[in-house]
Structure formats: structure tokens, C-alpha cells
Amino acid sequence: MNEGNSTASSDDDLGCLLHALPLPVLVVQARQDWRLRYANGAARHYFDLVGEIGSRSLLPLLGDADRRSLETALAQPELAAPRVPCQGVEGKAPFEAMLRRATWQGQAAWQLTLVTLAPRAGPGNEPFFQQMFNTNPAIKLLIDPLDGRIVDANASAVAFYGYSLDALRQLKITDINCMGPEEVRAGMARAESCQQLFFEYRHRLAGGEIRDVHVYSGPVCLSGREYLHSIIVDVTDEKRYCAQLEKYNELFHNLPVGVYRHTADPAGHFTAANPAMLRIFEADSRQALFTAPVTAFYDCPTQIHRFLVDLERDGAVIRRPLRLRTLKGRLIHAEVTAYRQVAADGAVEYSGIVEDVTERYAAQVNQERLTHLLDASPDIVSIADAEHRVVYLNKAGRELLGILPEALSEALAAVHPLWARRLIQEKGIPYAIEHGHWYAETAVLGRGGEIPVSQLIVTRRDENGDIESIATIMRDISQAKRYQAELEYHAGHDPLTGAVNRNRFIDLLARERQEARRNGRALSLVMFDIDHFKRVNDSFGHSVGDMVLGRLVHTCSALLREVDVLARWGGEEFMLLLPGTPLAGAVTLAERLRLAVEEEDFSPVPGITSSFGVAELSPDEPESQCYKRLDEALYRAKAGGRNRVCVADLLDDLSEKCGVR
Numbered sequence: 001m002n003e004g005n006s007t008a009s010s011d012d013d014l015g016c017l018l019h020a021l022p023l024p025v026l027v028v029q030a031r032q033d034w035r036l037r038y039a040n041g042a043a044r045h046y047f048d049l050v051g052e053i054g055s056r057s058l059l060p061l062l063g064d065a066d067r068r069s070l071e072t073a074l075a076q077p078e079l080a081a082p083r084v085p086c087q088g089v090e091g092k093a094p095f096e097a098m099l100r101r102a103t104w105q106g107q108a109a110w111q112l113t114l115v116t117l118a119p120r121a122g123p124g125n126e127p128f129f130q131q132m133f134n135t136n137p138a139i140k141l142l143i144d145p146l147d148g149r150i151v152d153a154n155a156s157a158v159a160f161y162g163y164s165l166d167a168l169r170q171l172k173i174t175d176i177n178c179m180g181p182e183e184v185r186a187g188m189a190r191a192e193s194c195q196q197l198f199f200e201y202r203h204r205l206a207g208g209e210i211r212d213v214h215v216y217s218g219p220v221c222l223s224g225r226e227y228l229h230s231i232i233v234d235v236t237d238e239k240r241y242c243a244q245l246e247k248y249n250e251l252f253h254n255l256p257v258g259v260y261r262h263t264a265d266p267a268g269h270f271t272a273a274n275p276a277m278l279r280i281f282e283a284d285s286r287q288a289l290f291t292a293p294v295t296a297f298y299d300c301p302t303q304i305h306r307f308l309v310d311l312e313r314d315g316a317v318i319r320r321p322l323r324l325r326t327l328k329g330r331l332i333h334a335e336v337t338a339y340r341q342v343a344a345d346g347a348v349e350y351s352g353i354v355e356d357v358t359e360r361y362a363a364q365v366n367q368e369r370l371t372h373l374l375d376a377s378p379d380i381v382s383i384a385d386a387e388h389r390v391v392y393l394n395k396a397g398r399e400l401l402g403i404l405p406e407a408l409s410e411a412l413a414a415v416h417p418l419w420a421r422r423l424i425q426e427k428g429i430p431y432a433i434e435h436g437h438w439y440a441e442t443a444v445l446g447r448g449g450e451i452p453v454s455q456l457i458v459t460r461r462d463e464n465g466d467i468e469s470i471a472t473i474m475r476d477i478s479q480a481k482r483y484q485a486e487l488e489y490h491a492g493h494d495p496l497t498g499a500v501n502r503n504r505f506i507d508l509l510a511r512e513r514q515e516a517r518r519n520g521r522a523l524s525l526v527m528f529d530i531d532h533f534k535r536v537n538d539s540f541g542h543s544v545g546d547m548v549l550g551r552l553v554h555t556c557s558a559l560l561r562e563v564d565v566l567a568r569w570g571g572e573e574f575m576l577l578l579p580g581t582p583l584a585g586a587v588t589l590a591e592r593l594r595l596a597v598e599e600e601d602f603s604p605v606p607g608i609t610s611s612f613g614v615a616e617l618s619p620d621e622p623e624s625q626c627y628k629r630l631d632e633a634l635y636r637a638k639a640g641g642r643n644r645v646c647v648a649d650l651l652d653d654l655s656e657k658c659g660v661r
């Protein structure tokens, strides 16, 4: 019992039940002159108590005999739950007082439950009995103990059972009771073993409805005959309520979230908690949880202050994330919902729900970290679900697309040129779905045209092996491409003249030879160098010599086709690769180059000329042999007076045929 006032509050369901109980129930303070602390409705009715009862004592309400009996019983501490017959208040039925030790607001008290007794035999009492029988609001039946016939019923019984008085008098109690004899016997045995003053039955009303009842019975002698006087208490609603309460209790007990109630004083203490609360706060016992001040569970004092201020102001705080500490000092992340409630005695209490979201919080923090990282990346990262709906796009992606597109196909269309889109849709995604990932160089559409990107598509499957997500990471590789192209250029070109270098020339020659063999096309080489170049260096210095080399390459390149390759073979020596060119064409070109060099202005160097050796590569001839022939031809050109073209042909007269000097 935890009623804080002398009247039961309608807010408190247990108090409400107690208040409505048809048996008079009193709570009196022990050792304090039987001061009344509580009286339920029936007790107030019996003792004609009206208004506040806090200062009144029970003793003046009782006759001397009853006072003595009660005090004698209480003076016998060996009696745990004494039952004391009392004559009762004048003009009302005598009663038996069942005494039980209780605690009332932390103080020792006695609970008195008064079971009213029907007056025993004696014709003098009959009118009194009749009056009690007829006028009492309790449901009452008078039963013939020999055959169970209902002899009489009061107005409350008529109203409750729904039969007229005459109809009730035609019935036996067994017609109303719908429990079998076995059940009745078991119920009686149970009542006896628990010293219960009533029996539990189920009574059928006239309309067929069955109600659970407690029946308090006692013998009464009327006109020389013994009858059974029964008081019937309808407990159907109470039982239903108790069953419901049990269900709620079970629910409360098994909830995976913590449910609590705590006092609203500055420290605050838990006064109710379900097992989940103990688990969440690592409390070994309820006691451990209840004795620690609520403030001890908060990690941050400003957080609790703000929480309580909001709770006081708004009456409720819904799912607020809080950092809490367990009794073992472990930090947990929780979401707390709390309500401010005012108890029957006006005391403010807080009750609420604590959800331990530590794991969820950690996952969320991880996700936020990852998102932060992905947003900081210049790479475009997108994630689509199994239905190809875009569910995530990082900052770089959002900047490129402006918004988050709904469908993957929509995103692809907005981002990629047609060829790349086809490649991704027809090859990339199907391959990634089958093998887990796909990597390729594709492109996205930039303001200035296509931007080359490296693209990785990664698929993720769930535990059933079904596709869960398709992630794409795209990196702008235009810079890398530029560097690569530059590197490739430098690896294959002479930095002084810009002509292809010897290594690249050899590679290109090998490729062109293959091509020439496949297509049956001619392929010619021309070797040439500047005449008396040493003199240039000696007379004008090396830098002028370098200038001459550069201008020579420039002059010659202007006369070449796209497919021709001009290489610096070494020093002031150059080589020409002429695909699809037979010997005659190569000789003509060499002559044209010779003339162009001769006519070029190499100021400050006057009269620069060059000598040429020309050869057509036969399909099976090793390159080394051809180089040798070219060397010989060039040597002949030098020996012949320089500034001329000589053919390196096995047919010695070919040079004459070609009309060259």
C-alpha cells in the first residue's frame, strides 16, 4: 500500500480497487492511539465517516467491548494475523476484524479488514437482519442449506442477476452457479487452506452472461430455521483487470528497452525499473540501481540540466540522445524519452524509456566518418541499390550532377558520353555483377568535353547471395593522361630537335616492317647528316651548332608526310622511315630534302649542306644489313663530294637510273 493520503486517488488503480472493495478496510497507525490513516468506501459507510479522517482515532468509533478485544489481540505479538470478533457499531451488523501488519508511508501500521457477520439466532434479531438484508447495497441471497433453494434475495441481487424476485425464488443456487461439483469442492478446499472467507464461483445471469463472484456465506437462524446467508461480490472486472495487469507486467518485464520511474528531487532516485534497465546500466541488483542518484548516470552535467529543464517546461522529452554512464562507469549512448507526472499526493515524478543505442551510434559515427572522407575525395563515388536506384552520391558526384538522380541509368546518361555509357551498361555492370568488380578507363562529360576517368564498379551481395548494392568510383585521370603522354613523348623524342630518338625509331621500324610485310607494301630508309658540321661548332660554337640541328629538323619535317618518321640517329646524323615508299620515291624525297637544306637560311652559319644515303628494305633483309648499306651509301655521298644523295642498292647502276648525283 503506498497511498499517501487518507483518500484513495482515482488515478491510482490499486487504490481505486481498494476503495471500491465492498469489505470495509481501514489502516490505523500502530502505537499512536489507533489514529486512522485510511478508510475505504465501505469502511466510511460502515462508520459513517465523512470528509478528512487524518486526525481521527478508531477507538471512539467502537464500543468498549470491541476496543478491549482488539487491544488484547494486538497485545499478543505471536499472532501474526489475528481475527477478532466485534459487536460493531450500534444499529449495524457485527463484524470480524482481520488484522494484518502493514507499512503506511514508511511507518508501522495495522490494516483492518472488517468482515461483517450476520446476526446469529434469536428472534429479537430477525427484524434487524431483515433490514440489513433488504437495505444493504451488497448483493445478498438467503439459501436453504438442505436443498440449495434460493429463499430470498435483496434488491441488489435482483438487479444483478436480472431475474425478478419471484423468479429467483424458483431457482436453486446450483441453477445459477455454473461450476461443476468438482470445481466447487476444489475451490472450497483452497479457501480453507488459505483461510479465505469467501468462495470463488461463476454465476450465470438471467441474460446468460457469466460473472466471476466471491461469495461470503454464513449461517443465520430465522424463525427457528437455519439458512445460509450469502453476500455475493462481483469480481469479474477486477479479475479482468488483474489479468490485464499481469499481461502489462509481463510486457514491462520483457521489454528490450529500459522503463523507469524516478523522483524529481535534485538528486533523483529510481523508484521503478524493469530488468532491461538493470542490464543497460550494468546494475547487479534493483537496490544498486535505486540507491545511486540519477545524476550519477549522466556523463555530462549540462546535458542533464538541459534535459530536466526541458522536461519541466514541456512535460515530455522525446527520444533525446544522451551520453550516460553505467554503474561500472562505462559510457553508453542512449535515446531517452521521459514524461513528467504528478502523483496522487502532488509529488512530481519522471518516468520514461531508455534505449541503449551505443552500437547504432558507433555505426552511425563510422558511417559519418566514411561519408566525410568520401565527400573530401575528388573521386566521384556513387552507390545504387539492387533495383539500380542511386542511394548515395558523394560531394564530387553531387557537384558534377547537381542533384541526386533517382535511377542509375539516369545518372549514367547525365554523366557519361554515349560510348562510355554503353560500355558500362553492356559490359561493366554485367561483369561486376558476375565477378564482383570491373575496372576500365571510361569518360565523363565535362564542360570542355570528355574527361577521361578510371572507373571501378564494385558489387556487394547479402548473406543470401543477392545483389545488395552497386558502387562506382570514378577518378579524373586527365592529368595523369597528360603526364603519361609527356613521358611517352620524352621517352621517344630527342629533346634538342624534337625528332624521334633512335630507340623509338627502332620500335616504329619493327612495327612498320610487320605492316609492310602484311600488306606487301614497300618501305624505305634514308640516312643523312650535315656536311662538315664540326666546322660549324668550331667556328660558331656549340649553341649555334645546336640551333642548326634544330632548324634542319624543322626544315625537313615540313616536307614529310604524317606517316613518315624523322629520327635523330646520333650526333648530326638523322634517319628517315618512309612507309609505303619504294626506293624511287625515297630518292626523290631525299633529293627534295637536300635541296631544302641547301636553300635554308641557317644564319649566322652560311652554306649548310647535307649528304644522303637511301635504301629500300627488302622484306627478309635484317635491319642491321640495311643500316650497313645506308652507311655505305652515305659514305659514298661524302666521298663523292658531299651535298648529294646516294642509293644503297645492290644494283650499282640504280643511282644512275634515278638520275641522282
Ligand SMILES: Nc1nc2c(ncn2[C@@H]2O[C@H](COP(=O)(O)OP(=O)(O)OP(=O)(O)O)[C@@H](O)[C@H]2O)c(=O)[nH]1
Pocket (backbone or CB within 6 Å): 496, 529, 530, 531, 532, 533, 534, 535, 537, 541, 542, 543, 544, 545, 546, 549, 570, 571, 572, 638, 642
Ligand atoms: N652542336 C652540336 N654538335 C654536335 C652534336 N652532336 C655531335 N656534334 C658534333 O658534330 C660533329 C661531327 O663531326 P664529324 O663526325 O667529324 O663530321 P663532319 O664534321 O660533319 O664532317 P662530315 O660528316 O664528314 O661532313 C662533331 O664535332 C660533334 O661534336 C650536338 O648535339 N650539337
